[in-house]
Amino acid sequence: MIHPNSTYKRIWDLFVFICITYFAIEVPLRLVFHQKLTSGVNAWERFIQIIFGIDLILNFFTAIIRERLLIQNRKIVAKSYLKTWFLIDFLSAFPFDLFGGFFFAYFGVTDSLKILRLLRSVRVFELFKSLRMLALGADSEDRFKLLEVINPMTFRLIFFVYWTTLFAHWVACGWIHLSPEFLTDKDMFTRYIRALYWSVTTLTTIGYGDITPTTNKQTIYTMGVMILGVGIYGYVIGNIATLLSNLDISRVTFQEKLNTINSFIKYKKIPPHLANRIRSYYVNLWENKHGIDESEIWDQLPSGIKIDVSMFLHNHLISVVPFFKHAPEELKREVVLELKPAYYMKGDMIFREGDVPHNMYFLSKGHVEVIKEKTGELLATLNSGSFFGEMSLIDDSLRTATIKAGSYCDVYTLSRDAFQEILRHHPSFDKHIQEIANERKVHQSQSKHPN
Missing domain, CATH: 1.10.287.630 (Helix hairpin bin)
Structure with missing residues (x-):
């Protein structure tokens, strides 16, 4: 069975959509202007009919999705298709022109039956919906789940513009059909443009009155178009207002x-x-x-996804810290999960020299200044991707410098309490951290009492 959300099926649906649009535009024009098909156009239309026939067959072998469940049972798929789109697809694909003599003898019509191809236009909505969706996890168990790749309001607007344009075209063709005498002294293109102009002004309820009905049929037709135009106008205003209010x-x-x-x-x-x-x-x-609000989104994610996203976003931040470089992957995953977002404005003091340390900081965006509090000397400037305050995780010493935000800073913090809890789960790494702390204490002692 063909998966309905596979890439090839999407491409095929797009091609079928283009073919349907072609017929929806070309067939009414040919009928109202009584044009004969050239050999090239006839071959092209025969090709499209074959495409419709193939699509009809493929629908019997394409799985369907019901309530997020992928159904691949052929009997269920065939039964569902026969109850829904089969008749429309069959009538639009059937080559009535090859049986012209039969239909003329029994029904008195031949070429006019091609108008039945327009029935397939109602499937455009289904194809539109298919093309605006994206399959999630094509190789996973959840491959039948879908994600909207076009905002619903944007989709409604695109779909509405498409159908309104197509409907205006049909109304224009209907006007020409009811008015054989309409601009007979003009060429076909001019007649169509003027008829389309009448269609648009009538549907939009403007109606300048420069083109008016003269027969009963035209009058009745115009009244029907006006009634539809009022509905379309109200729908347009309502949707545009909603779209603008939800634009951002x-x-x-x-x-x-x-x-x-x-x-x-x-x-x-x-x-x-x-x-x-x-x-x-x-x-x-x-x-x-x-x-x-990053925290709000974070809290709503399930733990499995949260860990993977955290590793993707923050692994490069913690990997630059010397004592994290050789840490086990499991410990890194626990560390990134404990990172908390924080934001500082330019001029904010992140911490001051002599403060009791509680957190380590990872600088994701912006830059900070390392300042000697007593002298005001600028010791260094740390940019995005840097870290500071790491020794607060492994010893009890007070802050040795002041850190000031030099711009808007987007940072992540790791608390000492959270880190100590993680070390309890990784005793071997805890031993490694203790060795680093002891080496630092020895180094500080030697610097105070040089030989």
């Missing part, structure tokens, strides 16, 4: 949060310099993270 939900949410912060600042009568720092923090948070 994260920005709207951020603005609401900023309004709440401004109310808080006003209510608490916070001084201007502090208020500006608060606003600056949230603006930088928006510019760097688009207002995403």
Whole structure:
């Protein structure tokens, strides 16, 4: 059985969609202008009919998805197809022109039966839905699960524009069919453009009145188009309004949060310099993270995915720390899971010289300045990918320098308590850390009492 979400099936569906669109545009034009097919066009249409026939057969051998379950039973698949799309696909693929004499003798029609190919246009919605979805995990047990690759509102707008354009084309062809005398002195292209102009102005309820019905059939047809136009116009306005309001939900949410912060600042009568720092923090948070609350997303992820994502995002950060370079992979996975995000504005003191240490820091974005508190001397500047405060994990010494944010900084912290808990699970690495701590103490003792 063919998997419905395989790459080849997606490509095939796209090709079938193009063929359906071609017929939906070409067949009405040929019928209203009574054009004869050239040998080249006839061969092309015969090829498309063969494509439709192959697609009809493939549908009997394509698995279906029901309630997130992949059904590959051929009897169930065939029964489902026969109840749904089979008749439409059959009528659109059947070569009526090859049996013209039979249909003319019994029904009095031949070429007009090609209009039945337009029935296949109703399948465009299903193909649209298929093309906007992406299969997840093609080689896993969850390969039948789908992910929307186009925002639902965007999809609705694209689909609506497609169908509205196609419908306006059909209405224009209908006007030409009901008005054989319409601009008979003009060429075919001009007649079609003017008819399409009438179709658009009528469907959009503008109706300039420069093209008006003169017969009862035209009048009834125009009234029907007007009624449909009112519905389409209302649908367009409603969808565009919804689309614009949801165009950037994260920005709207951020603005609401900023309004709440401004109310808080006003209510608490916070001084201007502090208020500006608060606003600056949230603006930088928006510019760097688009207002995403990383902790909230993190808490909702299952542990298995959380560990893998953590390793992908943070493994390069911890691997540059000397005593983590040769750490077991299991310990690294536990460490990255304990990393907590933190943000600092330019000028913020991350910690001061002489502070009691509690965390180690990994600098993901921005740069920090290492300063000697007493003299104000700039000892070093650390950039993205650097780390600092690592000795807080292995000894009790106080901070030996002040770390100041030189720009907006996106950092991750590892607490000493969390690290000590991890070491309990890895006694051999705990021994290695103790050796490093002892060597550091010896080195400090020698530096104080040189030989």
